[in-house]
Amino acid sequence: MKLFKGLLKSPGFLLGAGLFLLTLILAFVVPLFMNVDTETRVGLAYMPPSAQHWLGTDHMGVDMLSMLIAGLRSSLEVGFMAGTIATVLGTLIGVYGGYKGGLIDDILTLGTNLFLVIPSLIVLILLSTSLEEGRSLFLIALFIGCTAWTWSARAVRAQASSLRARDHVNLARINGYSTLGIVMLHILPYLLSYIFMVFILQTAAGILTEASISMLGLGPYDSVSLGKILFDAKASEALTDGAWWAFVPAMVLITVVVFALFVVNTAMEGIFNPRLRK
Amino acid sequence: MIRFPAVRAATLALLTLGLSDCRPNKSDTSSGFPRNETVYVGGRQWGEPNSFNPLLGWQGWPVNAMNLIYETLFLYNPDSGVMEPLLGESYEVKDDSVEVTLQEKAHFSDGKPVTGYDVKYTFELGKTYKSVPVASFWSYITAVNLPEEGTLPPGKFPRKVVFVLDPKHKNPLVVLDQLQNQRILPKHVIEPLIAQSNNDINTFNNLKFDKDPIGSGPYRLHSFSSEKIATVRDDNYWGNDVFFKGKKAAAKYVVHPIYKGNEHFSVALQQGRLDASSTFVPRIWLKQKKGVHAWFEKEPYFPQSVIPMLIVNVEHKPLDDAQMRRAIAFAINYADIRELAVSGYSEPLQSGMILPFGLESKYFNAEDVKTHGASVYDPERAKATLKAAGYQPVYDEDGKLIETRDAQGKRLPTIFIKSPAGWTDWEQIVKIAVRSMRAAGIDARERFVDASVFWTAQNNGDFDLLMNTPSSEPSPSKPWSRFEFVLNSSDYAPEGEKMFKNFGRFNNPKAKGYEPRIDALLRLIPQLKADEEKAKAYRELNVLYMKLQPTIPLVYRPDQFYQFSDRVWKGFPNSERPFLPPQIPGDRLGTRILWHITPAG
Amino acid sequence: MLRNNPTLRHIAGRAGWYFLTFLVAVTINFFLPRLGDASPVDVLMARAAGGGTVDQKAQLEKEKQFLKDFGLVELDAKGNVVEDAKGRPVRASLLSQYKSYLFMSLQGDLGTSILQHPKRVGEIISTALPWTLGLQLPTIVFGWIFGNLLGALAAYKRGAFDNVAYPGALLISSIPGFCLGIGLVFVLGIKLDWFPAGGGYDDGLTPAFTAEFLSSAGYYYILPFLSIFLVVLGGQAIGMRSMCIYELGTDYVKYAKLLGIKESKILLYMFRNAMLPQLTGLALALGGMVGGALITEIIFNYPGLGTALLTAIQTYDYPVITGCTLLVTVTVLLANFTVDVLIGFLDPRIRVAQTGSK
């Protein structure tokens, strides 16, 4: 509890959380008050910012601000979805392996290493192309989550195996708790703050990955995303025509979101890792 | 600057490894191409070159873009409709054959003359080997004869070549297409090589011809890497005397850099690193001040010759209903497509598949289009047509379309438009189409798939609507070949089996409602001589097309774009000086530009 | 030998696991691309059918020929294509394809590209790889080194320096590489025209050991280099900083101070101990090279393996995909294995844990 009070005192955390909150508001609250329309064409391609269209229009003559907001929203959604999947999978596998040790651990490690060995970006692309609907925002998020969990598994595993030898765990073992019971009651609780940090990082990673895929022109076909905005800007020559409004805002948004998450994470690290505290 | 040592070191490291990457012609030791002696062209080569084997269907530039190394018999000029001489001096279309007379002076880069034997051999390869491109040609001809053979004094060689038309498939147009499309190969080079690969064409196809291949063209292969392909002028090119009064081509080198996206070609053009390109450059008017020009200085900037369209699988509900197809045609906002997807590089769309301008305009009939045409943006008529045919759209409370229902109130399956992912201009067209169809109450959605999946789907008919540009090459057989490609059902195969034209399975001969007249007209037109007869036939065919609307034309496009930069070279043809058609140097007639341009400044 | 040398035994054990991973990975690499129902041959057909009017029979003949060339159909004893009732060629089962693949790759033959036929996969990789390595390797290594130095410095100095360096690094490392790339291209490449907007070297040159070419290549190298370098730098700096702060707080550092041991020595203690975990990071970064290359190469129109791979993926050019992924797999495994062993040697704590010798 004291730790969380500490969080609220740390300027880093406040900065990060604040920034992130802003992006959330932009993505989910602003649309309630403003008409976000990514369909209707309101003018010609790449019209510069104006009174009606603060960020001008994109290559399809659609209001850029709307595109940004919609894009930000789906980017965040992907991030959360992928982050959650990756964290849950990774935690379960990591904790179990880390606690059990022995052969099971070795096999699980092999499994995780597999995913580290086969470049996840490639797996991702192949998976998404092998399915008819593979390019929907949801499935992309799913795939990202399913390829990213290995990292969290590794991280969590290390922590879990360090807990393994702790007295209270041994005690529980002696008192004949089931493995699951021990993991749930005596290991997970001690990792919670850590797992939460993993989640934050995974969310950021998810957002970045989606953006990268979209940058390759392999992004979701059923929705706007920041990465896709950038891809379109590049492909339809916003750079050569100097239409900065078509890509600079999107770039800034991605950076801000990721930055905010990183800051929050490091701030938490500072609080939860006593050695870093002072 | 702490990073510089890094840069240098890395560069060195890279090069020590990286030199495997370049195979400059050993005879030529120069490490560079002087800018004022080099013409840079772009847009005909994507990805690193695989092979320069002329029998392969998919070689690297400049083999795939004709007439730099290998040459065709004739050069079709899409502006005049004339087949201008190249290796062939003249030709004559007879009732049962096409007769070609070859140039006297033509010779290959190794000095050997280009003879009737070479021509005969080249075409007959398609008879022997099924996988070479020319193979298709043999379903239209029965033989290639050299009438003079045997009658010639020694030292002389046959110059008359006779292409005997297949009576069952009588089609002079296809022959003419082939004459301006088939590169003539040196028999004395190819034959032995095939023999060496013990007459197995696949073994032969593994030969890359990447060491100065022998052709009759004005340039020879200089060097290539995954970044560029370079050709060097052949100073004793036979054509210099025949066509250019002994003048040599202006540029010593023609180089095709290989970039990883349209935008890179566009940047290169604007920075004067590239002289001409056939890539799609959006909003060209913004680039004019940087010395980049198109055929016209104002809209539509390019002469158009092909029609990107939505191919309709007429066996899928509800697209089997002509009324639904017409409704779609009425629904689509063609102005949006023109202004947004193709930067306005198109005349306003007219119904039917005959271009209202250029050579085809003489077959174009305004009344027909007015009475039968559905390719006009008219949402109200779209809705009306749907209503009349008994379709009802269903909307949710805030006016969003949920689904479309048929007369019995059954939900119609969503119509998906398939298009290759990453083809941005097509993607944009599709998005606009979907947007307008939904606005009219038709439940349609985009489906962008990878190239591989796309082509498979196309041939197997596994689609509802599909983006495609029929007969996209310039050819004397227009507009017939366009109709042929879309309507011909003689090779009908059910969905799941491959078809290589008429992907929409239109006009199945076995099904009821079969229009025999269509196939009849397609067979008839190529054999017609008199223009008024042709006009009549085309008119009938076009009307049938508009009534049944088997496909949905979307916009007009050039068969290839044509941008040039006058920073380094001047004298490129354009609408003011149309001495050549808009084709970039190295490609078909565009090759002749190389004799007309001069260094700027 | 193994029996009485715990370290060796451990290494052997690890190697065993890595080899197992390798086998599984190879299998996945083979099957994954072949999951979808896409067919590269159809792409090939579409390309080959340029110009002229196509004829059904001829095309089907051609397709059969291709399928045969690329070993995608069942062949009977006489080597003819087996056909089904409708006269369509029968596709070869994945398993038989897999067998021949393993057989071939054991002889170091990665097969022939389908879309770039008759190019060999090995050829494609060997022409592209030098560029990828040349760009990625120095970038990652230098970024890693400077990043760690910066991080350590920030941790040790703290105060003003840290207050600038730390948020700075954090910000840079959260700029996605491609954003930085686009930014650099737009500002330095297109707007100011100080650096080339793309490419590996001047179009007017062909690669050769000439001062002209070298300087050109160096010049074209700068932007892509920066776009990756900065990101790596930032990331590493952050990691290293917190590691160092942790080390600075440890008892042994305090004690060393009280013993009057030289400041420089103490710093070395800290730096070395903080470094060890960073090594794993390096291994992973090196492993991710090819994947990471993709975007940079496309933004900067830079030669390399990334684009070869991407085009292969988009056209389902199985042999190329599998070849590239195989390469990646091997590099990652080697990188990880080396670090595993290396750390064992460098860090007694881990060695003891590994070998269980007290």
Added chain:
Amino acid sequence: MAVLEVEDLRVHYLTRFGDKIQAVDGVTFSLEEGEILGIAGESGCGKTTLVSGCLGLYIPPLHLTSGDVRINGESIARMSMDENRKKVLGQKVAMIPQGALNSLNPTRKIKDMASDMILSHDETVDPKTIYERLRERFDRIGLDSVEVLNSYPVQLPAGTKQRVVIGISTLLNPKVVIADEPTSALDVTTQKAVIRLLFELMDERIISSMIFITHELPLLRHVSSSIAVMYAGQFVEVGTTEQVIFDGRMPYTRALMGSMLSAEPGQRDKKPFAIEGAPPNLGKPIRGCRFAERCPVVQPDCSSTTQELRIVRDRQVRCKYAS
């Protein structure tokens, strides 16, 4: 003669907000050759600060307010950090740290860390002689020198590590050794061993005198010759071990003892907090007796009049009612 003289030493911390915390407030004592002084007090009473004071180690935010520290008559209070490092630390005054278990660099062999220590004070020595010295010394403190010197900390059991630490700290035969709760983390047997070792070192004249710091008064009974009880930055009672432990005159001393003796196993870890209340905030000046508001026998004027150390029954006590 006196090895170490601390004269009216005042040391303070400067917090980030500029507040001044007087952690050590006027401590005076001297350590004779061969003497073992025990310093006892609750944690937070200023023991550890006093130690760095004695070492002349003033690393911000710690600052010397006034007073002086002399070793063999030479003042070390105002030396530069580096001079102090070279001349004093490990050389004249050596520390034996609290958490000996983690005090050794895990990735460095014992011999290397040890020689680092020697070289840091004198670069001229050559490796061979160093190794000889190390072996000789480690054998002397009863360690299997060859094995220990050539192994990493992880490979050594706790007790050995403790010995190694002592060995390294005393390598340069320092005049004074300051042991800061060296035994707190150890089990009883090792505690005894450690203390015995320290005695041996003194008998062998390797170290000449020692300051032993702890919060467990009773521990000092068999260790130190005299004891100083510290409270809120000041000595409140200074006398022989017997005097302080069995006959404490300062209420605080008695409270400290009391809280121990009365402690039964169950609450051992609670001591010495068994005394009501908490030490005063040293952030602001305090009038009167600093123990006043916790003192069981407090008199009305205690908290008004400042207390000075005065002689009661030949020992120093800082309480006006002590008798």
